[in-house]
Amino acid sequence: MAARHIPQRTCVGCRQVVAKRTLTRIVKGPDGITIDPSGKAPGRGAYVHNVASCWNSALSGSLSKALRTKLTEEESRELSIVMNRLLDDELD
Numbered sequence: 001m002a003a004r005h006i007p008q009r010t011c012v013g014c015r016q017v018v019a020k021r022t023l024t025r026i027v028k029g030p031d032g033i034t035i036d037p038s039g040k041a042p043g044r045g046a047y048v049h050n051v052a053s054c055w056n057s058a059l060s061g062s063l064s065k066a067l068r069t070k071l072t073e074e075e076s077r078e079l080s081i082v083m084n085r086l087l088d089d090e091l092d
């Protein structure tokens, strides 16, 4: 019995390969770096778990490497805000 294909992606924080839907997509699109809840925005994407350790690792360098760009200070700040919101939601 063949397992159905589940899209898998690598978390830029911990490098684990897991089902795409368990990760948050961050995309570098025409408007800069944003969170992509739909998973369908155009641009280069990177994926991260909704856990503090993965986000911290992503924001401290692996994200910009994955997206092949340098995060501006503003983008880093925005992502930190999003991170805190996502992590708060997880605790509910």
Ligand SMILES: [Zn+2]
Pocket (backbone or CB within 6 Å): 011, 012, 013, 014, 015, 016, 048, 049, 054
């Ligand atoms: Zn992770």
